Amino acid sequence: MPHDNGDKRPSAWARRAVDRLLADRAADRPTPLHPFPLAGPPGAALYFKDESRRPTGSLKHGPARDLFIDALRRGRIDEGTPLYEATSGNMAVSQAHFARLLGLEYTAVVPGRTGPAKRRRIESRGGRVHPVDPPLAVYERAAELARAHGGHYLDHLRHVGGAVDFTSPNGLGEEILRDVERAGEPDPAWIVVGVGSGATSAAVGRALRRRGADTRLAVVDPENSAYFPGWASGCRDYGTGMPSRIEGIGRPRMEPAFDPDLVDLVIPVPDAASIAAMRHLHAVTGVLAGPSTGSCLWGACQLLDRMRRYGTGGPVVALIGDGGEAYHDTYYADAWTADRGLDLPGPSRALRRFTETGVRLTDAT
Template identity: 70%
Template sequence: MKRAIERLETDRAAEPPTPLREFPLAGPPGTALYLKDESRRPTGSLKHGPARDLLLGALRAGQIGPDTLLFEATSGNMAVAQAYFARMLGLSYTAVVPGRTGAAKRRRIEEQGGRCHPFDPPLAVYGKARALAEESGGYCLDHLERVGDAVDWRGPQSLGAQILADLEKAGESAPVWVVVGVGSGATSAAVGRHLRMRGVGTRVAVVDPEHSAYFPGWAADFPGYTTGMPSRIEGIGRPRMEPAFDPSVVDLVIPVPDVASVAAMRHLHAVTGVMAGPSSGSCLWGAFSVLDRMRREGERGAVVMVVGDVGETYRDSYYDDSWVVGKGWRVEGPLSDMERFTATGAWGVSGG
């Protein structure tokens, strides 16, 4: 599969960096907030690069051949990206998805040439994907187990390298903080490792939604922490701390209320026109939190938050007022908090 490896490497080399946008922030003085917009990847999310790296790793290890059937257990952005690259290589790709997965999410996978295999109960999809791969002589990509080792965090096209290069072009020093979401944990690990390799002193803050294991597990220094409950914020949050998560390169984990994530994604859209998913709302809330911390401590410099995925997918859910109210989320309070911070630099979130 030498030709397949060359094709993926050529594709990576040809892909332009994603945009870096400045968020129009009134305060605090001496600080700036930038958005690294990974929703502009060809498949609409920051999972695009890690999906390619997973396939490259498997090809180099001889685990994928010209006729290998590929399987994965996910219904989200990772499946969309994997299907895209599988089609590029002429390989069959099947995503094992929970039975309740909506038509819109299945359609995104299918539009990239993938197939969906519904299966219940939801937590059994991982075992089912492995079983289908074994029965067919195929290969299960198993991103939750493998993506941490697959991602190229050292190279000049890694997310950490791009953030530093983008800020240099903008006339800024290395950021004081980078704020990212955490699903598999691969992004925070890759960014944190690159920043530490470069010795720039940038700190990494991870945002974590309700019902996710990362904040309590990180705070207690207990990697075996589990919640047994799924995240309600798509793209981030896990009931366990996944193998790719590297707490040694994470300086802060910020728990974000789900309603705040929803309010913040809407605020992001209203202020910048960037229509992103709810995980980006979590990141914006976290970015405001660290900016307020910088103000209180008299620290100056830039903060970069990562926009994780495009928001078009969520028009009928997180951007739909009736759907949000049905979830019991009242966004008015946190939305007001964010509007005030944007306009004045005063945070003062009630209840934390």
């Protein structure tokens, strides 16, 4: 059934499927909280919440499951319903996983230029890949395929904001606060997240406000993305029309799930700094993470620098959005970054000096 035909009462099969997914969610285990070695500022600490340890390898795992639960409850998915989505990234991997769990066919409609490594990740979870050109045609094509085959277009950019369970005591925001408390620290001064669809920042922001914590929420935003200029200008439908070069975060428009009222600060991060930071994280800790994590590290260091200069303290927690294994031939490859004119030595030196001495990033470039 197409996604825009209205909701209907879920079938007995759909109710059993929801129960299965709820049991799967209840069985979730907290992901690790890694300390990051840092020379300064005094009284501050940096931690990384490692969402790459979710069963499907990224922080998209929970939102993808919530999308399925919501669509099943609305009667949009039933036994045998083929599923379609317009994405080639971590959301597709997670959705393919849950489709296979329920015995449903899943097709990710991807840009034709999508590389073989990304296609294999989706296929390894039981999904199919349907390449389309031009790249922006993926959304229309996914909807067309769903209509033509009596399927459901999951359309996560439109629906994830309403699907994520923001009240769950096992949500990401609550989990971070518990982790930091177990580490013997006070509530974080800041939590730093990237933003793609906007669901993660909304979930964390609502958890912080529900708890009444003093923790503030910072969003990092790469070049070309709409979130920083949209947040700074107060324009909720801001668009740039340009794609992000940092996998997993940044959008050419403000997506519906993003709630700027829950965000205390948006930090623009140069693409070269994101990539230098993901490599720096690996060099210092051995953690191999994706480029959105580099954006979070750079933003966290900016905040720690500001805290040092203003004499404030408290831990800062940043997210590891996904692992770096899929990026060996791209973001971790010098030839790939050089071809794109990304100059890494400057931000790399800045990060090394800041980590070792606490000297502000702008003095170290």
